[in-house]
Amino acid sequence: MALTAEESSRLIGLLRDHAERITQRWTEAVAAHLQGRLSQAELLRHVQDLHRSMINLGDQGLVDLEDQRAGELRAELSELSRGWARQGFSATETAVGVFALKDVLLEVMEIDNASDALRDWVAYSRLIDQMGLFTFESYVRTRESLIADQAEQLLELSTPVVKLWEGVVAVPLVGTLDSARAQVVMERLLQTLVDTGSPYAIIDITGVPAVDTQVAQHVLKTVVAARLMGADCIISGIRPQIAQTIVALGIEFGDIATKASLADALRHVLRLTGVETARRARRES
Numbered sequence: 001m002a003l004t005a006e007e008s009s010r011l012i013g014l015l016r017d018h019a020e021r022i023t024q025r026w027t028e029a030v031a032a033h034l035q036g037r038l039s040q041a042e043l044l045r046h047v048q049d050l051h052r053s054m055i056n057l058g059d060q061g062l063v064d065l066e067d068q069r070a071g072e073l074r075a076e077l078s079e080l081s082r083g084w085a086r087q088g089f090s091a092t093e094t095a096v097g098v099f100a101l102k103d104v105l106l107e108v109m110e111i112d113n114a115s116d117a118l119r120d121w122v123a124y125s126r127l128i129d130q131m132g133l134f135t136f137e138s139y140v141r142t143r144e145s146l147i148a149d150q151a152e153q154l155l156e157l158s159t160p161v162v163k164l165w166e167g168v169v170a171v172p173l174v175g176t177l178d179s180a181r182a183q184v185v186m187e188r189l190l191q192t193l194v195d196t197g198s199p200y201a202i203i204d205i206t207g208v209p210a211v212d213t214q215v216a217q218h219v220l221k222t223v224v225a226a227r228l229m230g231a232d233c234i235i236s237g238i239r240p241q242i243a244q245t246i247v248a249l250g251i252e253f254g255d256i257a258t259k260a261s262l263a264d265a266l267r268h269v270l271r272l273t274g275v276e277t278a279r280r281a282r283r284e285s
Contacts, residue, residue: 003064053073078138081136105128169196177215235265
């Protein structure tokens with residue numbers, strides 16, 4: 001998709017001879033599409049950087065985005081894509097930042113009225129299409145990275161580990177517990193147990209809409225991992241429907257303490273830690 005030497009020379013001539021008009025009209029075309037979502041000064045800077053990179057590449061005698069000498073131009077396109085993706089621009093808006101150059105070049109070529117203008121414009125369009133596709137691919141990679149980061153942050157926010165008091169932590173689970181989230185729960189719980197030295201952990205599944213074999217296995221793995229760290233786990237939130245499902249599926253929690261509600265689990269932990277006994281002793285005295 002490289003331009004010929006003659007096409008490259010004529011394109012660089014256009015970019016140089018009409019530099020001010022091209023950058024101005026290019027900026028105006030993109031600004032009209034973005035409708036004020038980006039400042040004129042910042043948009044002009046992006047356009048000027050791309051304009052300069054295209055000239056620098058053309059001065060090397062070859063205009064092809066896939067060539068190793070096109071690193072500067074690819075870097076400018078990547079910066080544009082990443083920056084606009086992070087600012088919330090759509091893929092179309094980002095691509096227009098490049099494709100708007102087509103109409104601008106056509107205007108300039110009409111002014112020169114060259115005999116081979118149409119053929120050259122078709123060749124230049126292929127190059128701009130190549131730039132646009134590269135921009136779109138960079139945009140997609142950036143958006144995928146942002147989505148992955150946001151998903152990870154949501155997982156962390158949706159699986160808090162709360163220290164109730166000295167020696168007792170709780171993990172209130174809300175929503176579906178899949179493999180990825182179960183891994184986050186286990187990691188955060190184990191880290192909290194290490195940080196606090198707590199011997200007891202309450203895993204509350206009141207907010208889990210349904211418990212199937214997969215969810216039960218995730219919970220059991222978390223309990224086993226906590227036990228290896230020297231902590232006993234109590235599972236709370238075993239509602240009647242969940243209890244029936246667990247029995248029907250043949251799932252066994254073994255010697256793991258289970259309670260119907262978080263309040264029951266708290267009372268159980270109080271007894272284990274001797275807090276309730278101490279209160280009774282004070283009342284009896």
